[in-house]
Amino acid sequence: MIRSELIQTIADQNPHLFQRDVERIVNTIFEGITDAMARGERVELRGFGAFSVKKRDARVGRNPRTGEAVDVDAKSVPFFKTGKLLRDRLNGNS
Secondary structure: OOHHHHHHHHHHHOOOOOHHHHHHHHHHHHHHHHHHHHOOOOEEEOOOEEEEEEEEOOEEEEOOOOOOEEEEOOEEEEEEEEOHHHHHHHOOOO
16 A cells, blocks of 8 residues: 555545545654654554664675675664554454
8 A cells, every 4th residue: 555545545434534634644644753763763553563763783795796895884774563463463363
């Protein structure tokens, strides 16, 4: 599902809301999650999962084409851990 499909689904389920308002709500939620993660904070959505930021140390990598050693800088990467309810639903447990 992409963002526009999510917006359309929510708008269809809530006919009393204008689609532009639903779009604004969805964008605000995503911006809030993104801003919190940019500050290094953890975002937990109960029953769904938790978004966090993991730090990767600097290391020496290898260029697969030439085999030459390449320095890879330290960086932060997003990480998602599923919640128990989502995991159970995906595995067919109610």
